[in-house]
Amino acid sequence: MGRASSFCKYSRRRHEIDHPEAAMTATDNAAPPGLSQTFAKGIAVLRAFDEAQSHLTLAEVARRAGLDRAAARRLVLTLAHLGYVRQQGRVFSLTPRVLVLAGSFLRGHRFGIAVQPVLAAAAARVGEQVSLAMPDGEHAVYVAQAAPAGGMVSLGLTLGSRVPLGQTAIGQALLAFMDRPPAGAMPRNGLAGVRRAGFAFADGVFEPGMAGLAVPVGAGGKAALGMSAPSVRLAQGPARTACLATLRDAARALAPVVEDL
Structure with missing residues (x-):
């Protein structure tokens, strides 16, 4: 099974776990005073489309956004x-117009100037795709990526992908460096181990034989920098040590940018 295929199956299982705007549409009484239900429903419609389901009928949009079909039709049109x-x-x-919304965030925080060159240099050194992620509720959102020349995209995760x-x-x-990590997202002893080591390692999460290595960027769990590679490459040894050193160098370079986010 291919990496992108594995992630799409995973994405289908996880789609509705952390969509607060969709939850608001379930009942008009769920929204705090002063919030726009219509705007929240529009956002829910946009987020109904994802890696697993990029083409939807009105009935599918309504189901995935938590709306009745008439409301979904008005918003989609x-x-x-x-x-x-x-x-x-x-x-x-x-x-492609939806990218303009994300582009405003990226340009406003100088990602193209201050972040992308650092990621590109790190990717060239480790020979694998390198990603920067930030927390969004109980998920991590990928906000920047770089791959070496001729390298392949790992696991089908692209800009905007959200993973638990x-x-x-x-x-x-x-999680390990957040001031207030979401309860139950990971066992406390696991978080303590990551804090002691100063990095995280996960093996076989999305696909057997693939592993991830990541380090925090700045303080307070505001961002993290990671890479994916075959498990045998990231097992204990010189290769893992070298990759970890590269990620830490890049994280130090990115820390001032992250502090301004």
């Missing part, structure tokens, strides 16, 4: 009118 959704017959999908904090090395590196 509005998003299509604004250019964020494309309609092909009975099926809808996102358009406790189940990946990059998520564990975030």
Whole structure:
């Protein structure tokens, strides 16, 4: 089974675990005073599309966003009118315009100037894809990546991918250094071990034979830097030591940028 295929199956299982805006749509009484239900429902519609389900019918959008079909139809048609959704017959999908929303965050924090060159240099040194992630509730969100020339994308994880904090090395590196980690995301003894070591290692989470290595960036669990590689390469030994040193060097270079986020 391919890496992207494994992740898509995983993504289907995890889609509805941490979508607060979708939960708000279940009942009008769920939202705190002063919040816009309509706006929350629109966000839920956008997030109904993911790695596993990039093309959806109205019925599927309604189910995944927690909406009735009439509300889903109005919101999807509005998003299509604004250019964020494309309609092909009975099926809808996102358009590249949604990237403009994320691009504002990346440009506003100088990712292209201050982050990408550091990741590119680290990826060239370790010979594998390197990723920067930040916490979002009980998940880690991938916000920047770089791969070496001729390298392959690991595990199908791309910019914007969200994975549970406790189940990946990059998520564990975030959890272990958070001031207030989400309860139950990972056993306390596991977090203590990551803090003592100063790095996280996870083996075979998304696919047998693949492992992840990650280090915190800055203080307080605001970001983490990680890489994925065949397990045999990241087993104890000179190769793992060299990769860890590269990640730590890059993390130190990125720390001032992360502190401003």
